Amino acid sequence: MRNSQEKPKPRKAPNENSITNAILTYINCQPNTFAWRNNTTGIYDSRKKCYRARTGKYNIKGVADILGITDDGRFLAIEVKRPGGRPSREQQNYLSRIKALGGIAGIATSVQEAKELLEGN
Secondary structure (H helix, E strand, O other): OOOOOOOOOOOOOOHHHHHHHHHOOOOOOOOOEEEOOOOOOEEEEEOEEEEOOOOOOOOOOOOOEEEEEOOOEEEEEEEEEOOOOOOOHHHHHHHHHHHHHEEEEEEEEEHHHHHHHHHOO
């Protein structure tokens, strides 16, 4: 039993992985909408014991964490950040390019923000 004078521990902010999973669960529960996680971590080199960056002519820096297709056929790109997190210049450029081409793109730190992004477009 807790001592009445004990202060409750402050809640830790959710990490990007848990936010991403929650957003994907929400999006994939929507009718006729399909989304997936886009892992962009490099390739693990077991000899060097590190991740090598993916390089090549068609690899794009800044691709969003969540990609998908909405019920009206529009491309969806969501960059997930922890509260207070900021996207890199490459991530901002990627999202701007998707918007310019008619897709839905933005940054979300919660399911609510992802929902607003989908509803606002």
